[in-house]
Amino acid sequence: MKFPLYFSKKIAFSKDNKNNLSRIIIFIGRLSVALGIIVSLITVSVGFGSKEAIKLRMADFSGHINIKSKRSNSSYDSSVLDRTGLDLKKIRANPDVATAQNYVSVSGILRNEHNFAGVVMKGIGKDFDHERFKKFIVKGNTPKVTEDGYNNGVVISEKIASDLHLGVKDSIVAIFSKQNQQPLYRNFEVIGIYKTDIKMIDDQFILGDINHARKILDMEKNDVGGIDIFLKDVNDIEKETPEIDRSVGLKNYTEKATEKYPQIVDWINIFDNNIAVIIVIMLSVVIINIVMVLLILIIERTNSIGLLKTLGASNGQIRTLFIYYTLLIMVPGLIFGNLIGFTLLGLQKIFSIIKLNPENYYISTVPVDLNPLIPVVISAGILLVSAFAMIFPSYLISKISPVKSIKYT
Template identity: 45%
Template sequence: MNFTWWFAKKIAFGKSNKNNLSTTIIRIGQIAVAIGILVALVTLSTGIGARKGIKQKLADFNGHITVKPYNSNQSFNSDSILIHQSFYPKFDAVPEVTHVQPIAVKGGIIRTADNFSGIFLKGVGEDYDVKRFDSYLVKGKFPKIEQQKISNDVVISQKIANELHLDVDSSFVTYFIQETGKPIYRRFHITGIFSTDIKDFDDIYVIGDIKQVQRLNKWDENVVGGFELFTNDIEKLDEIAAKVNDQIDFQLYAQSATSSFSQINDWIAIFDTNIFVVLFIMMVVVVINMIMVLLILILERTHSIGLLKTLGATNWRIRTIFIYYAVFIMIPGLLVGNILGLGLLLIQKYYKIVKLPAENYYLSVAPVYLDPTQILILNLSAILISSIVLLAPSYLISKITPNQAMKIN
C-alpha cells in the first residue's frame, strides 16, 4: 500500500482528529466546498438547460435549418419554389438531416367584432412533424392536414387568442392583401392553442393547411414557399447548414435557426459567459478555503512533520501526505454538495417550482439539464484543481526542520 495515501487517510479519519482545535476550521472548509459544488451544479444545469431549451424552441417551431429561394425577400411572406427537389422527402446526401417538410407563409389581418391583429398564416403539409409541435400545445389539438382536401382548421398562439378573445372551436375571419390590392378573406376554425414563450412566434403565427397559402398565392400543388429541415444534433446547426448548402441547387440557400434569429442566439451566448464566471468564482472560493485549511493543518501538526523528517521522510513525501489529507477533507463536502444540488435540481425538473418571466427569458419555467458526464467532470475538476493549487502552501513544510518542530512541541 502507498505509505503517503495510508498515512493521510489515517490522520484524516483517525480518532485523534476528532477533538482537535482545527475541527471547526475543517468543518468551515467542508461547508464552503459543499456550497461551492451546489452552486456550480445549479448554475451549470440551469444555464445549459436554458440554452438548450431556447435553441430547441427556435428550431422546433421554425425548423433546425430552412431552405428558401436565394432571392427570397426579407418579409415573412414566402417566395415560390418547386416541391420536387433532390432532398425532398429524404435528404440522403446529408445524413444528419432526419426530416424535411415543406411550408409556405402568407401575411394577413385577423378581424373580430372588437379588435384586429396582423398575423402570418404558416401553411404546412400532411408530413408536418406534429409530435414535435405537440409539446407547445396548451389546449386542443393540431389540425388534421389531408392531401385530398383543403382544411380550414388552424392553431393560434395563446397571446393572439387572449387579445382577440378567441378559444378552441371559435372561428375568425382573416383578410389577405393580394398583388392586385384587392383583399381576400378566409374564415378559419380553431382546433388548438399553442404557446412557445418566444415573442417572435407567439405574436404573429397562425398554423394551418399549406393548400390555403397555395390557393391564396394562386400556386399549384407543386409549389411551396420553402422547406424546414430537422437534424440529429442541435448544437451543430451551422456546420450542418454549410453541408446542406453544398448539396442544394445554387438558386437555393440554407440558413440555420441560430443564424435566422441571431439576436436571440447572441442573448443565449450570455449563458455560457455566466456559467464560466460563476464556476470560476465558486472554484476560487473552494480553493481559498482549502488553502486556509491546509495551512492550519500544517501548523497544527508541526511536531508530526518534524518526526517524519527525523525518520527520513522527504519534503515531497510529507507535502503529498498533507495534500491527500486536504483532499480527504474535501470529499464529505463534495458528497453533501452533490446530494443537495442534485436533490434541488430533480425537484425543479419534475415539479417545476421556480417560474421565470417568459417575456424576458423565453422560458416560463427554470430548465434543468442533467448530464452525468458533466457532473463527474465538475467534481473531478474541483479535486484536481484544488490538489494542484495546494502544492504552493504545502511548500511551507520544507521550511520546517526537526529541531524547530521539537522546540515548538
C-alpha cells in the first residue's frame, strides 16, 4: 500500500484522536457532506420521477404516437384515416411497439339539470387497451366495445362528474352538432370515472363506443379517425416516430405526445434547469466546507507535517496524504446521507406522504425515482470534484518549514 493512503487511513480512523477541535471539524465536514447528499439525492430522484410520471400520464392516455389524416383541422372531430400506404401490420410488428388502437373523436356537450360541459368523446374500439387505462380509473370500468351494435356506456373524468353531479350508473344527455342538420341527442350511462391529474385532459375528454362517433360523423363501419401507438418505453418516442412515419402513407401523418401538449413538455423541461441549479449550489457548499476542513487540519497538524518532512516525505506525498485524509473523513457522511435520503424517498414511494395540487403540477403526489445508480453517481461525483478542489489549497503544505514547525512541538 502506498505511504500517503496508508498513513491517511491510520490517522483518519485512529481512536486516539480525541482533540476537541478535530472532532468538531470532522463533524462539520461530515454533516455538510451528508446534507449535500440528501438534498442532491432528493432533488434528482424527485426531478426524474416527476418527469417520468407526467410524461407517462400524458402519453398513456392519448398514445405515445398518434397517426392522423392530413385532412384533419384544428377541431376535435376526426377525419377519416386514409388506408393507402398505411402498413399497420408492420407498425405492430415493430419490437418497440406495445399496442396500437383505433379511435374516432367527436366534440359535443354533456348537459343535465345541474350544469353543462363541453367535451370530446373519444370513441374506442375492441382493440382498446383496458389494462393500460386501469391506472386512471377511480370508479367503475371502461366500456367493453365489440363494434357490433352500440354500447351506451361512457367513462367521464372526475372533474366532469363533479361539475355535473354524476356518479357511476347515472344517465347523461350528450348533444352533438352536425353541419346543416339538427343537433343529435344521445343518452349515455356513466359506467366509469377516471382521473389523470392533467387539467387539459380531465376538463374535456370522455370515452365511449367508436360506433357512436362514427355514426355522428357519418363514417363507414370500418373507418377510423386515428390510431394511438403505445411504445414499450415512453422515452423512445423521439427515436421511433421517424420509423413509424415511414409506414403511415402519404395522406396521413404522425404526431408525438410531446407535440400534442407542448406546454406540459416545456414545464417538464424546467425540471432539468432546477436540478442543475440545486446540484451546483449543494456541490459548492460541500466543496467550500471540505476545503475549509482541509485547511484547518493542515494548520492543526503543522507539527506532524514538519516531522514527516524531516523523515524524508516529499511535499507531494504529504499533500496526497491530507487529500486522502479529508476524503476518508467524508465517507461516513456519504454513507449516512445516502441512507437517510433513500429512506425518505422510499417512504414517499410507498406511502405518498407529500401531496401536490394537480392543477399546478399535473400530478397529485410527489413521485420518486429509486434508481440505485443515482446515489452512486452523486456520491462518486462529490468525491471526485472534492478531490480536485482540494489540490490547490493543499499547496499550503509546501510553505511549512520543518525546522520552525518542530521547534515549537
